Amino acid sequence: MTTSAPLPARPRIIRTMKLPPMVEARIAECFEAPPPPSQPLQTAEALRLAEEFGASAILLTHATPLFADMIPQIPSCVKLIATVSVGLDHLDVAALAERGIMVSNTPDVLTDCNADLTMMLILGASRRVTEMSRVIREGWGRSLAMDELLGLRVTGKTLGIVGMGRIGQGVARRARGFDMNVLYNNRRRLPEDLEYGASWVRDLNDMLPRCDILSLHLPGGDSTDSMMNAETFSQLPKGAIFINAARGRLVDETALIAALKSGQLAAAGLDVFRNEPHPNPELLSLPNVFATPHIGSCTVETRSDMGMLALDNVEAFIAGRPLPTGVTA
Secondary structure, eight states: OOOOOOOSSOOBEEESSOOOHHHHHHHHHHOBOOOOOSSOOOHHHHHHHHHHHTOSEEEEOTTSOBOGGGGGGSOTTOOEEEESSSOOTTBOHHHHHHTTOEEEOOOSTTHHHHHHHHHHHHHHHHTTHHHHHHHHHTTOOSOOOTTSSOOOOOTTOEEEEEOOSHHHHHHHHHHHTTTOEEEEEOSSOOOGGGTTTOEEOSOHHHHGGGOSEEEEOOOOSGGGTTOBSHHHHHHSOTTEEEEEOSOGGGBOHHHHHHHHHHTSEEEEEESOOSSTTSOOHHHHHOTTEEEOSSOTTOSHHHHHHHHHHHHHHHHHHHHTOOOTTEEOO
16 A cells, blocks of 8 residues: 555544554654554543544554444544454444444455464464473473374365355465365355365354364354354364464353363464453463464554555545445444
8 A cells, every 4th residue: 555645634533552653654644643552542541532632533443342332422523433453343333323423444454464374373283382382492401202292284184164255265275285175164155266176065063073173264243152162162073173363252262171171172273362352361271272362463564554544544534535445334
C-alpha cells in the first residue's frame, strides 16, 4: 500500500494502540490524533478519549471490544469503527449499525502470515519443540537416546482443515509442499481452483477420524463455541495433533487438557486461548503444548498493511466514498 496525500481537512481520529512506524507516520502526516497510548486502551478509556478529542473514527483491535451494552456510550461524534483485524467477534456490528456507525475491518492482508504461523504450529507441535527448547535452555549436556523425545513426521500426513476461507486455503497451499493429504470441512464445497488439491468432507464427524492433524480456521461465535470438546476430540485418531490459530472460543479447554494428558492427542499447537491474555496455566504447563501469544499477524509487513488499510477506510469515509473493506451486519 502507498501513503496517501494529506486530505484537505485532516480527519480527527483516535487509535487504541500504538501502530507500526509506517502507519504512525501516515497518521502524523494526514490526520489529527492524540499521541499513541503506551498500552492498548480499555473500552471506557477509549470512548472517553474519543469524546474529548471529537474523533469521527476509532481505530481499535480485539483488546478494545464494543459489545451491545457499550454501544450507547459511544459519543455522537464517532461515525466509523475501523478495526485493525479480520475478526469481528469483539464488535456488535448490528448494534453499531443501528446507531448509524459504520464498521470496517482488514481482510486479505493477514492471510499469508496466519497461514505461515499455522504451519509453524504444526511443525512445532509435531516435533515437540517445547520440550526440545527446554533441553537446550537447560544446557543440553548429553546425547539424546535413539528413542527419546521422538516427534512425528509431518510429510505425508493427512491434514484436516475446518473452515476453508482465505487462511484455510493458504494452509492447504502450504501443506502441498509437505506432500500432505488435505481434507477440509466447510459449509459448502469450494470451486476446484480454490481447493488447492484438498478434498471436501461435508460432515465434520466423517472427517475427524481420518485426520492425523486437525487445524481450525473458523470465526468465533455462539454457533461454534466449544465445537472441539470431549466428543469431537475422541473422534480423532489416538495420537493426533491439534492446531488452533483461529479463536480460543472454539475449544473446550478442559476437554483439550484431558485429551493431551491421556495421549488421545499427542500434542497441540495453539496461538489462541479462551481467556486472553491470561490463558489457563494448566494448559500452558503441559509439555506437549507448543504455544504462541496470539501472534498470527505479528510481522512488520502484515501489521503495517493492516494499519494502512484501516486508514484507507477512514479516508474513504471522510471523502464520502464506499469503504474499501466495509462490514455490514
